[in-house]
Amino acid sequence: MQRIGVIGVGEIGRALVEGLCEGGGEAPEVFLSPRGARTAAELAGRYASVRVCADNQAVVDSSQIVLIAVRRDQRHEALSGLRVGGDRIVVNVMAGVRNETLRATLDGDFPVVRAIPLPTVRERRSVTVTCPSHPVVDDLFEQLGGALPVPDEAAFDVFSALTGTLTAHYSYLATLTAWAGRQGVPPSEAERYVRSLFQGVGRSLGDEARALQQLAADHETPGGNNERIRTTWFDAANADALGKALDGLLADLG
Structure with a gap:
């Protein structure tokens, strides 16, 4: 069973959890940060495989894939001091934050993948752009409507601009x-x-x-x-x- 952590349970975080837990078959274990406490508690009450962790470090420690979905201007408060092991995969869904910028905020040597999930991932109908391609991350988003890997962050920025429309x-x-x-x-x-x-x-x-x-x-x-x-x-x-x-x-x- 996959173990997926979500730090930042706003609209996109909620949509990701709903898509993962309502896709049919065995739902992954999902570990939520206490940020967005009301939404996190509601999701944990709705899905048996979802639980709310005491803090963000507990989310990282419990998960194989860690989705970072906090607002760009809140990332230092939410992420500074987090220790991420090399066996974890971090998925950066923060708009306007490059992978190396996120890596500099976190402590550890681990793969980082940028992604642009849209709210329709809850219906498993959203094609999600990823950069760079990573088999585990691309497979995750294939479950939610499809993955579209791009070779570099310059190409990723073009898709980000399209999303802005x-x-x-x-x-x-x-x-x-x-x-x-x-x-x-x-x-x-x-x-x-x-x-x-x-x-x-x-x-x-x-x-x-x-x-x-x-x-x-x-x-x-x-x-x-x-x-x-x-x-x-x-x-x-x-x-x-x-x-x-x-x-x-x-x-x-x-």
């Missing part, structure tokens, strides 16, 4: 709903329709036989409504502005 998508949907409300549509009806519309788009993304450009073309009629919005709103200038925003984010990540 997620809430812009939700804001886009909220903007559509607000516009419909200004046209007199009841907000609840507008939101219900927008959710349904884009849930359908999400399902179509599962068709990996068609490239994204092909999916766009297949949903568009020449001279139709979709083509009109794409060409009048998401035009070359708009696409260029998005690219520049991503360039700026990537520069900061590096």
Whole structure:
């Protein structure tokens, strides 16, 4: 049975535990830090294989794989002084913290792998980028929807930048709903329709036989409504502005 520790039981930590414990078959033993006490206690009460440790060193000592999921600005408080044996594998899921930076905070000689798990790991539907590739870590994330190893942290930063577009998508949907409300549509009806519309788009993304450009073309009629919005709103200038925003984010990540 795998023994997995989680230091930092926020939204991503919770999602990881839920995905690991609800995947069918034998659940791993999961050891949680006391940080985020309410969430940790709730998870331990829900799953028989989950327990809350007295402190972060106990999490490390109990685990084969240690997932570090604290906020970047809290890492020194949470991690300073921790001793990590060479037989442990540390998974760094802190945004903006490079592996060598994390290694300098911890005491020990051990493998470190960066990863970008998303909340959908709880449904085992999230492809998780890892760097560098490690067979044990990649296998762990394969159980949660898939692993996408990349060769270096420069490539990893590109995927981190892509992840930074997620809430812009939700804001886009909220903007559509607000516009419909200004046209007199009841907000609840507008939101219900927008959710349904884009849930359908999400399902179509599962068709990996068609490239994204092909999916766009297949949903568009020449001279139709979709083509009109794409060409009048998401035009070359708009696409260029998005690219520049991503360039700026990537520069900061590096």
